[in-house]
Each structure stands twice: as C-alpha cells, then as structure tokens.
Amino acid sequence: MGYFQINKDNMQKIFIKTFGCTLNQKDSEEITKNIAIETKIENITKKDKLIVNTCGVKEQTQTKIINFLKKIKKKVSEKNIYVCGCLVDIDILSIKEVLPNAKYFKVKEIKKLQKEIRTVKKIKTKQKKTEIIIISNGCLGNCAYCAVKFARGKLKSKPINKILKEINSALKNGAKEILLTSQDNACYGFDINTNIVELLKEITKIKKEFKIRNGMGNPQYIKLFLKELIQIYKNEKIYKFLHIPIQSGNNKVLKEMNRYYTIEEVEYIIQEFRKEIPDITIATDIIVGYPTEDNDQFIDTLKFIKKIKPKIINISRFGQRKNIEANKYVDLKGNIKKQRSREITKICEKIVYEENKKYIGKTLDVFINQKGKNNTFTGRTNNYITVVTKNKCTLYKMKKLKIKNCSTYYLIA
Numbered sequence: 410m411g412y413f414q415i416n417k418d419n420m421q422k423i424f425i426k427t428f429g430c431t432l433n434q435k436d437s438e439e440i441t442k443n444i445a446i447e448t449k450i451e452n453i454t455k456k457d458k459l460i461v462n463t464c465g466v467k468e469q470t471q472t473k474i475i476n477f478l479k480k481i482k483k484k485v486s487e488k489n490i491y492v493c494g495c496l497v498d499i500d501i502l503s504i505k506e507v508l509p510n511a512k513y514f515k516v517k518e519i520k521k522l523q524k525e526i527r528t529v530k531k532i533k534t535k536q537k538k539t540e541i542i543i544i545s546n547g548c549l550g551n552c553a554y555c556a557v558k559f560a561r562g563k564l565k566s567k568p569i570n571k572i573l574k575e576i577n578s579a580l581k582n583g584a585k586e587i588l589l590t591s592q593d594n595a596c597y598g599f600d601i602n603t604n605i606v607e608l609l610k611e612i613t614k615i616k617k618e619f620k621i622r623n624g625m626g627n628p629q630y631i632k633l634f635l636k637e638l639i640q641i642y643k644n645e646k647i648y649k650f651l652h653i654p655i656q657s658g659n660n661k662v663l664k665e666m667n668r669y670y671t672i673e674e675v676e677y678i679i680q681e682f683r684k685e686i687p688d689i690t691i692a693t694d695i696i697v698g699y700p701t702e703d704n705d706q707f708i709d710t711l712k713f714i715k716k717i718k719p720k721i722i723n724i725s726r727f728g729q730r731k732n733i734e735a736n737k738y739v740d741l742k743g744n745i746k747k748q749r750s751r752e753i754t755k756i757c758e759k760i761v762y763e764e765n766k767k768y769i770g771k772t773l774d775v776f777i778n779q780k781g782k783n784n785t786f787t788g789r790t791n792n793y794i795t796v797v798t799k800n801k802c803t804l805y806k807m808k809k810l811k812i813k814n815c816s817t818y819y820l821i822a
C-alpha cells in the first residue's frame with residue numbers, strides 16, 4: 410500500500426484520477442510506477458494525496474474535469490492535490506480558479522511530479538498483461554481545432570531500440586498485448602530518420618507470442634508508405650485494426666481544419682488495405698459542427714461514412730479551445746452541433762450494428778484478455794472487435810468462439 414506515515418493509526422494514501430487518452434493512461438502508470446496507488450476516489454479522506462491527470466482535447470472533457478475538481482476539493486485538502494496532464498499546459502487558469510493552492514505540473518514535468526510523490530513506501534508494480542508503449546510524443550500537425558499540440562509539442566520519437574527494450578521487458582514480465590500509442594503513430598520516426606513500418610518490422614521479429622495494436626495515424630503520412638504498411642500489417646502478431654482519423658468528409662472543411670489530405674486519398678488508403686486484408690477494422694474520428702461546416706458539407710461527411718463503413722467511429726462536436734486557430738471563425742450554434750451529432754451517431758450505430766451482424770454464425774479466433782462480471786470473458790478478434798462470452802476461457806489465450814449474436818459495440822459468443 411502507498412502510505413505516508415503520519416502516525417501509527419493515521420496512514421496517508423495516494424489516489425489518482427486519470428482523464429483522457431491511452432497516452433495519458435500510460436503517463437499515469439509512469440507517475441505511479443512502483444508505488445501502490447488507490448483509484449477508488451470515493452474512499453479518499455482529507456489527509457490523503459490526490460493526483461489528477463487531466464485532458465484538454467475537448468470542451469466537454471474540460472467541463473467534466475472542472476466539475477470533478479469542484480466536488481473533490483470538499484473531500485481533500487488543496488495542498489495535497491497534484492494536477493498534471495494536457496489541461497495544465499492548455500488552460501491552467503480554468504483549473505486555478507477552482508484550486509488556487511494545488512500543485513501543478515506541465516506534461517513535460519512528469520519526472521518532477523514523480524519525485525514529489527516518491528515519499529511513500531515502494532512496492533513492485535505488477536506487470537500488466539496489456540502494456541501501453543509510448544512510441545513518440547508530440548506531432549507534426551497544425552490542426553486548427555486542436556489544443557493538444559500546445560501541451561505535447563513537436564514530434565519527438567523514441568528510438569526503435571529503446572522501444573524494443575521496453576517491449577521485451579514487458580513481455581519478459583508476462584505482457585501479452587502491446588498497444589503502441591502516440592499523438593500520431595503514422596509520423597513516428599520522421600525526426601529520427603525511420604518510420605512506423607520499420608518499427609513494426611522490428612517488433613514482429615520478437616520471438617514470443619503476443620498481439621500488437623497499432624494506434625492512430627494520420628492519412629497524410631500513411632499514404633507515404635501505404636504498400637509497406639499493408640505488407641507488415643499481414644503479420645499475425647498485428648491486430649487487423651487501422652485507426653485513421655478523417656474528421657470530415659468534405660475537402661474544403663478539411664483544408665480549413667489544416668488537415669493535409671483529401672477524402673479521395675483516405676478512400677484509396679482504405680480500399681488498398683481492404684484489397685489485401687478484406688476484414689480489417691477501420692476506426693475513425695469525426696468532428697461535427699466545425700465552424701465553417703455548412704449543412705451540405707455535413708451531408709458529405711454522412712455520405713462518406715456510409716460509403717466506407719468504419720466499424721468504430723468516435724464522434725465529437727467542435728468546441729472552441731484556448732488559443733486554437735479555429736477560434737477565428739464564428740462558432741456554430743449549439744443546437745446545430747447537437748442535431749448533427751445526433752444524426753451522425755444514429756447513422757454510425759446502424760452501420761456498426763449491420764457490420765457486426767455479418768459475424769453471426771461464424772467461428773472466430775478470439776484473444777481472451779479480460780474476465781468480466783457474471784462469469785463472462787471478453788476478448789478481441791484478429792481484427793480487434795470485442796467479443797463477450799459465457800463460455801469457459803483461459804485468460805490471455807486464443808479461443809475459437811462461434812458468434813451467436815451481436816450488439817452495436819460487441820459480438821456475443
């Protein structure tokens with residue numbers, strides 16, 4: 410247990426609350442490595458310490474974090490609250506309004522925070538079976554709606570041998586799944602004269618049984634080594650999962666977002682992947698209600714989604730963020746964004762459900778990676794679709810399962 414001895418019967422604990430993406434999850438793991446940490450925030454008391462790892466990607470997330478902090482400051486003394494993560498870099502004033510006396514750490518000050526909380530008793534953190542590996546920080550983009558770049562900065566890739574060392578150590582300690590993550594995996598290595606294809610080639614050479622999920626990558630870089638990426642994706646270790654954020658189905662809106670690709674290029678990338686790996690799962694991100702998006706351009710996005718039929722679609726409504734370029738435009742009314750978000754969500758849920766229905770009656774290889782409630786097990790197919798089953802399974806082993814039914818978000822065996 411991570412305790413800080415005040416006196417015999419009054420132990421201080423360290424709690425952590427993490428918001429945001431896989432990268433932030435990993436940062437939280439790094440911050441709390443080898444110290445025992447509590448995550449059940451409801452158990453926190455006035456004397457305990459609390460780390461809040463924030464996210465600044467969306468207006469809605471910022472509001473959620475501010476509301477959380479307003480509530481939690483009634484339970485913990487402010488001097489014991491440590492706030493870190495992207496929102497500290499993006500809009501620290503909005504947090505300081507609530508917690509003027511808390512301690513603040515920018516994204517690049519994780520090590521300083523680690524030192525600050527290293528007062529507690531050390532333990533050996535248990536190796537996770539699903540290991541997140543950060544391959545780079547920052548990006549090469551200049552997306553007009555994005556505030557993350559203010560926190561994560563310019564692309565800084567980790568050398569391949571360092572990544573291999575981290576992966577080998579995780580595998581040696583029992584990891585079975587490797588999630589490669591960054592802001593943009595597709596521009597990995599551009600600053601150190603290599604790329605994601607070279608990295609995947611090296612990782613797939615590791616002579617152990619494990620699965621790799623390649624994280625999000627932008628189309629303008631994927632198109633530069635498309636054939637090579639498709640080839641390496643055929644390796645059995647790699648989940649047939651391509652996360653390619655599109656953001657809009659209209660080229661004029663993409664230009665105004667500073668997204669440097671066209672819809673035709675995205676369609677070509679997906680077609681080429683599907684030619685070689687027919688059942689690949691396409692995951693994408695869409696922003697609705699971008700200030701310059703008129704109704705016809707929104708319909709272009711709907712048409713494009715219906716055409717490419719992604720199996721996973723993350724939808725967000727545009728929101729103004731501090732200092733982003735898109736603030737130069739007049740924001741659309743909230744009800745327009747809401748109506749568009751509802752409309753596209755309905756269409757996307759229908760597409761995903763229809764796609765999932767195609768698996769009913771099929772027997773699939775499923776990598777079981779979680780024990781669920783009520784004696785259920787959860788796993789991932791080779792193309793990274795979630796399967797839930799009540800069949801008896803062995804964790805972290807492949808299992809052949811016959812799909813009996815499905816929902817919008819998972820298959821049932």
Ligand code: SF4
Pocket residue numbers: 547548549550551552555556557558592593627
């Ligand atoms: S690629 Fe664009 S959206 Fe992604 S972090 Fe960079 S600037 Fe933001």
